[in-house]
Amino acid sequence: MDKLSALNMFVATAEYGSFSRAAEQIGKTPSALTKAVGHLESELGVRLFERTTRRMALTEAGHIYLEGARQALMQLQLAGEEVDQLQDELRGTLRLTAPPSFGPAFLSEVCCRFMSEHPQVRLDVDLNDAFVDLIDGGYDLALRDGPTDLPGLIARPLTKNRIYLCASPAYLERKRLPVSLDTYQQHDWLIFQHPLLNRHYWWLWRGEERIRVSQPTPRMTSDNYDFLLACLLGGHGLQVVPQWSAAPYLASGQLVRVMSDYELEPDAFGPWVHVLYLAHRRRTRKVRVFIEMVEACLRERGIA
Template sequence: MDKLGALNMFVATAEHGSFSRAAEQLGKTPSALTKAVSHLEAELGSRLFERSTRRTVLTEAGKLYLETARQVLQRLHEVSEEIGQLQHGLHGNLRITAPLAYGRAFLDEVCAGFLAHYPQIKLRVDLNDSFVDLVESGYDLALREGRSDMPGLIARVVGQNRIALCVSPAYLARQPLPLGPETINEHDWLMYQHPALDRGIWWVERDGQRIGLPHPRVPRLESDNYDLLLAAALAGGGVLHTPLWSAAPYLADGRLVQVMADYQIDPDAFGPHILAVYPSYRRATGKVVAFIDYLQAFLRDNRIA
């Protein structure tokens, strides 16, 4: 029996939880899938599924085998694609996940430029602030802030995650009181809510001295949507604690002004870097490397991060 075909049928059955549903998806008969899985079980000397009239469930051996089978099929697909790219240039599909705020800040321009540069590549970009498991989700690449020490992942630094305090000229006209450690609670603050963020203290450094500052007691506006807070800052609503990669274009055209610029502000739980992350078992294919290189060059050349 075709071993690769049997592996594909096994993986489809595991993912659908049913021989009949997997057969329908593959365009084969349920008996063909049953025969393929039985052949694998006989070869391994172990059952891969517990079968009943109501459900088909992986055994412990089946769960172990599924992980490797997926990797084998994925790697063969990647190798086939890479061989094709040696002859015809970079092509195929590239799936990326990234935080929502990256889209407006720089990823929209990056994707447009990348597609123009590589006309045979098709992108799917999902913007989501929730944590995405790359191994389970099937994404080729994730863009993240901070650090990545999770097993099974490779992370490459593509930019810096430097923090600034920014306000609009309209806010400065309305509230001319200088912002400093002693006047934090005299200003209107626009605060981003995130489970990873410490809501007690944020840290700054000046002239070699590290200082812990309390968060504002009563922010003027709080939200878990960063774009909403950025819009409020541009409209003069208050002080925004923001990554420079987001504020850079508005600082350049004068719509935002940096305050407390002589202080170096810690990046908090999000960490000091913008990272491109991909599963270690998927060797970085040509299209993944090309996108990472393009993104890194864009951030560097535009002095965004």
């Protein structure tokens, strides 16, 4: 049996925890995966999985072999990509992950532009708020506003994570109440709920002064940022909005900053939006080109 195929099938089986689930994901039959793992076990003279009628789990030898198999497959992939870079045209697949809110804010534009300029590259874009492991998930890069002190990753700043208080002109016209530290509790608030965010108070900066204020009672809460943004644009309240999201609406007049001499502290999301990638991916041309395109898009929007 082809050793490379056997290694791929072994890794898939380990990651999905069963022959049937792994077979479904990689387009093989369960019997083919069973045969591949059996071939490797015969060659090594050890069992890689403990199997029962209810479950299967890696043995100690299986855990050791899985790490080596992943590294071997990764090195082969990198070697192939470096050979591809000798060609003029970018090829292959680029896998990335980012928060859902980055999609409509700027990432969809970047991806469409990238596909137009590099038609031989397939993009696999996973939008979710989870801080996924780039190695386990097989990602080339991640865009994140949040923790960057993750082992084995390079964090490259893209733009400052400035946080504004915003409203639509229609809401301000309807409410007819100034927004200040004395009145902000009397306004309708659209509040984004996220596990990393404090639900009890905010920190505001005014120059060098740091002010703690109680979080107002919300008119609406949601764990979906873009849902709330649509309601904000529709004139239904005030919202805390990152500059990278608000910029086009502020420029068009669809949103205005309120309490514009204050900025909200970004809490656990941190002061920067970063692109994260594995150290051994820094020389990969398609990764480098995609990052450069993100940076160019943010510069064009005036938020780099």
